[in-house]
Amino acid sequence: MLMAPGPAPTDLQTMRFDFDGTRRPGGFTSVLVGVVGSGNLEVLVEPRDDDRCAVEIRTSARGFETIWEAVLCNFHERHALAGVRLSINDMGATPAVVSLRLEQAAAQLEEVSR
Amino acid sequence: MSASPALVAGGSTGAARPHRISYAECSARERLALLLDSGSFHEWLPPVERVTSPHLAQLGVPWSFDDGVAIGRGRLEGRDVFIASQEGAFIGGGVGEVHGAKLAGMLRRALRDRPAAVLLLLESGGVRLHEANAGLIAVSEVMRAVLDVRVGGIPVIGLIGGANGCFGGMGIVACCADRLILSDIGRLAISGPEVIEASYGVDEFDSRDRALVWRTTGGKHRWLSGDCDALVDDDVAEFRAAAIAWMALRRPLTMASLEAEHALLARRLHEAPPGADALALWRSFGVVEADAVPDLDAAQVRALRPIQREG
Amino acid sequence: MDWQILAERLFGSNHAIRADGNLLHGSATFDDSDIAVIGTTGHVAIGFELALAQARLVLDEIARHPGRAILLLIDTQGQLLRRRDELLGINRSMAHLGCCIDLARRAGHRVVGLVYDQALSGGFITSGLIADACYALPEAEIRVMGIPAMARVTKIPEDRLIELSKANPVFAPGVQNYVAMGGVRALWSGDLAACLRAALAESPTDDIRAVDGAARGGRRLAASVVQRILRAP
Numbered sequence: 221m222l223m224a225p226g227p228a229p230t231d232l233q234t235m236r237f238d239f240d241g242t243r244r245p246g247g248f249t250s251v252l253v254g255v256v257g258s259g260n261l262e263v264l265v266e267p268r269d270d271d272r273c274a275v276e277i278r279t280s281a282r283g284f285e286t287i288w289e290a291v292l293c294n295f296h297e298r299h300a301l302a303g304v305r306l307s308i309n310d311m312g313a314t315p316a317v318v319s320l321r322l323e324q325a326a327a328q329l330e331e332v333s334r
Numbered sequence: 335m336s337a338s339p340a341l342v343a344g345g346s347t348g349a350a351r352p353h354r355i356s357y358a359e360c361s362a363r364e365r366l367a368l369l370l371d372s373g374s375f376h377e378w379l380p381p382v383e384r385v386t387s388p389h390l391a392q393l394g395v396p397w398s399f400d401d402g403v404a405i406g407r408g409r410l411e412g413r414d415v416f417i418a419s420q421e422g423a424f425i426g427g428g429v430g431e432v433h434g435a436k437l438a439g440m441l442r443r444a445l446r447d448r449p450a451a452v453l454l455l456l457e458s459g460g461v462r463l464h465e466a467n468a469g470l471i472a473v474s475e476v477m478r479a480v481l482d483v484r485v486g487g488i489p490v491i492g493l494i495g496g497a498n499g500c501f502g503g504m505g506i507v508a509c510c511a512d513r514l515i516l517s518d519i520g521r522l523a524i525s526g527p528e529v530i531e532a533s534y535g536v537d538e539f540d541s542r543d544r545a546l547v548w549r550t551t552g553g554k555h556r557w558l559s560g561d562c563d564a565l566v567d568d569d570v571a572e573f574r575a576a577a578i579a580w581m582a583l584r585r586p587l588t589m590a591s592l593e594a595e596h597a598l599l600a601r602r603l604h605e606a607p608p609g610a611d612a613l614a615l616w617r618s619f620g621v622v623e624a625d626a627v628p629d630l631d632a633a634q635v636r637a638l639r640p641i642q643r644e645g
Numbered sequence: 646m647d648w649q650i651l652a653e654r655l656f657g658s659n660h661a662i663r664a665d666g667n668l669l670h671g672s673a674t675f676d677d678s679d680i681a682v683i684g685t686t687g688h689v690a691i692g693f694e695l696a697l698a699q700a701r702l703v704l705d706e707i708a709r710h711p712g713r714a715i716l717l718l719i720d721t722q723g724q725l726l727r728r729r730d731e732l733l734g735i736n737r738s739m740a741h742l743g744c745c746i747d748l749a750r751r752a753g754h755r756v757v758g759l760v761y762d763q764a765l766s767g768g769f770i771t772s773g774l775i776a777d778a779c780y781a782l783p784e785a786e787i788r789v790m791g792i793p794a795m796a797r798v799t800k801i802p803e804d805r806l807i808e809l810s811k812a813n814p815v816f817a818p819g820v821q822n823y824v825a826m827g828g829v830r831a832l833w834s835g836d837l838a839a840c841l842r843a844a845l846a847e848s849p850t851d852d853i854r855a856v857d858g859a860a861r862g863g864r865r866l867a868a869s870v871v872q873r874i875l876r877a878p
Contacts, residue, residue, distance in 0.1 A: 231394040250382045255361050256398040257423030264381050264399055278396050309396045378877040379870070388866060389815050393801055405874070431815075435855065435867040439874030446875070461766065463799050466789045468815050468864055470766065471828035471854060474774035475867070478852045481747045503770050509740030523731045524724050524739070524767050532794070533726040550732050561734050589707060592748055595741055596704060599697055602733060610729035 233282040237292050239273040241302030246333035253328060254321040261310040261318060263325045271302040279310035291315050295322045304329070355570045357495040358519045362421035363404055365455050368570045369493075369577065370408035370417065377406040378443075379436060387430050389465045398424045401432040405440040407449065411578050416444045419455035422498035428462025429504060434472020441479035444488055451489045451581040454480075454511065459526070460502010473503035480510045481587065489513065489584045493573055494520035495566075499551065501526055513580040514562040515573060516553035518632055522561065523551040545628060549612035554627055554635045558616050560598075560643045567632045585644065594644060646761050646782055648686045648718060654837045655716075668695065669718055670702050676842060681706045681754075684718030684772075691768040692725030696738040699772070703745040707752055714845055715749060717758040717772050719779075724767030743771035750777055750850065757844045759833065760785040760820065778830040778848035780840070781820040787829070788818035814863045825863030827854040 251265040261279075268274060275292055306325070313321070357365060366375055379385045381399030390397050402424035407416050418440050420427045429437070437454075444452045461469035480490050492511040494500045499521030500508050508514060508522055516522060527541035527550075540546060549555055557565035563580050566572035585591065607614045616624040621638050630638075648669060652660050660673035662682045667689035672679050683702045689695065706715060724735060750756050758773030760781040766789050773779035781787065789795075792810065796803040806816060814822035823829040830848065833840035855871060858864030 232391055232396060250380070252363070252381050252399070255421055255423045256396055256402075257421075260423065262381075262398060266382060280394050280396050307399070309398055311396055378874050385866075385870060385873070392809065392813070393799075393805070431864055431867050432870055435870035436874065438855070438867075439871035442871060443875055461789050463790060463795050464801070466795070466816050467787070467822055467826055467828065468867075470770070470789050471774070471823070471826055471858070471864070472867065474770050474828070475852055475854060477743060477770065478747070478775060481744065482852075485751065503767065505736040506740045506743065506767065506770055509734075509737045510744065522736065524736045525726050525731060527728075529794070529798075530726045530728060530731070532797070539728045550728060555732075556734075559734060561737055587744060587748060589704070589748065589752075592700075592704060592741070592745055595744075596697070596700060599693075599734075599738055599741060603694060603697065606733055610727070610732050612732060615732060 233279050235277045237275040239296045241273040242300045244303045245329050248333040251328045253324040256309045256311050261313045263321050264307040265325050266305045268303045268305045273301045273304050275306040277308040281312040291318050299326050356568050357570045357573050358497050358568050362419040366419045369574050374409040387432050393464050403433045403436050405436045413450040415451045416440055416449045417453040420457045422457035422496040427458035429469050429473050430462040430465035431468040438475045438479045441483050444483050445486045454492045456492050456494050456500040457496030457498050458504040460504050477507045512585045515564040515576040516556055516562045517566050517568045518553045519568045520553040521551040522556050565632050565636050651761050668698055681713050681715045686720050688722045688763050690722050690725040692730040693733045693735045693738040696742045700742040700745045707749050712753045714755040719760045719764050719773045720762035721768035723765030739771045743775045746775050755845055780833050781829045783832045783834050785820050786818050787820055787823050825861045827858030
């Protein structure tokens, strides 16, 4: 579909993190929080069949893998979600904003899957 | 910011509400949820379907799962409406190939399914420059689709109240709607002040002079000029009430109506004082205390209107 | 191409097209009938007044010459970038022009646009792009914005935009890209009168540009997105 030359070094970075979770939410279709704006991100939560919490991030802010990992580990320690897929589109949010959106996602997930 | 039932705007009176919700501060989806009858929104091509832009990745710009616009159907005071809500935070609400096709597709479906009205929650810089040519054609397709829907007998109502305003090609599309509802925060124009300043200098348009920018392109000015049907406060409930009030009132697209529009615009051109001073223009409309306008609230500015909306 | 040379190549000496400043108007005899000509020249920027002047011509055409075809000649640097025009509501004036052209189409006038020199952005949306179909000369240029301005607004370096605009139809200003994307139906070269004849006979009255864009490969998603919406539950 893309007709341009291949990705340049300044282009988007994709990261994946997988966790083994324990707390499976009840039935739900999807949850979306946040907005892809400058300094912001959107988080889409969808169900998965297995017990993993699979996270995929696409970001314009390259080179922050260790910070993403730290934030996600922190999130997973708190929620240990299982059977969910988190898809994130990020435009340079700070770790604080990322954590906020993840918490909002978890809260909404709890609300809709009750 | 999730929309809890306590904050959903159910009433349609103009009375002061204990929980005023800023339309400008809401995301596109929050506006949708709060504007429509509670829980009535059904989305087409929702984020889970990941219909994203094919052009942004090569520029290092992340996509958004809905390409910056949510479309679907819902109910407004029990009546079926189709709706689109642009996310101004995503690349300034710029229209790209997919975004534009979502708008055009919703409008085409409206022509087929005939809802009571189409609501366009507009917040856009116009063509998404990252998609340049594709965006320009897309905006044109939206414009033709809006006119098709109107000629088909379905009213199209534009709501403008986001911080980014409605500019560029979308500023033209907005004027193709039957009715426009603006808040005092909303702006409606084609070229942004920065572009004008870059071309003709700061004396032509000081883009950092916010008061000047809003006097020139903001909701209060458009109301006093007769370019919108309603001026509301930055309040989702007021936008909802105005949409309900205006959704049945179409403007025909006939020779007679276009001649009347032409006469109105010709009169405006002929009677406007020279220069580009909004205060002078408002005084020429008969607004005696023009200087006071920027400090008045929407209700007070509404009371001042001397200009007819339609010729 | 100079508008007078263009007129000559289209109509020979069978035309009464005049320029009032940068506004073109008049008519020509073409294949035993008349065709109206409305447009601009001189890469003029379209402001409140010029949009209104063109709208007047379109309305007069509908009133006085029912069913007569209209050729829109497009040469513009885009919308006029003046505070006064924004204050007065240039967007409403341009929308009015667009609505008038749209009315002409619905009233049975075939409306064909031809970009014969430049077309930018706002100056194009309510003229060529709202005709039944828009055509262009091969040497014409259609763009949304100049690259330096685009770089300023998008914060993407000029170098990157220039590089992309060589290979990527989405950015390149050449009319060939607009053809590939369905925005321009075809390019006119050689026998321009024959091209006009074909355009008058074959231009669609429905907006099929997204379908063209998909078929030609320049805009592969738009049409399918519309179809998905029409089919969605």
